[in-house]
Amino acid sequence: MSSITITVKFFGTLREKMGSDRTVTIPDKGTIRNALEALAINPQAWYVYSINGDHAKADAPLHEGDVLMIIPPISGG
Numbered sequence: 001m002s003s004i005t006i007t008v009k010f011f012g013t014l015r016e017k018m019g020s021d022r023t024v025t026i027p028d029k030g031t032i033r034n035a036l037e038a039l040a041i042n043p044q045a046w047y048v049y050s051i052n053g054d055h056a057k058a059d060a061p062l063h064e065g066d067v068l069m070i071i072p073p074i075s076g077g
Contacts (some may be wrong), residue, residue, distance in 0.1 A: 002028040004064040011071045032058045
């Protein structure tokens, strides 16, 4: 089975928890959900996702060289 490598960028409190950006290898035709599992991030958690700057859902496919951004909800007032 072939695989792809993507870059993952974290924001907000998730960046504090995960640290700096990472590269992740997932199966070819993998999705954001596959990347979350590879990073041990709960796929049921509420996050906003972006692939190469475009909003995406957790079942969106990823391709070699994509940049996935994971943004936790922002609260405050």
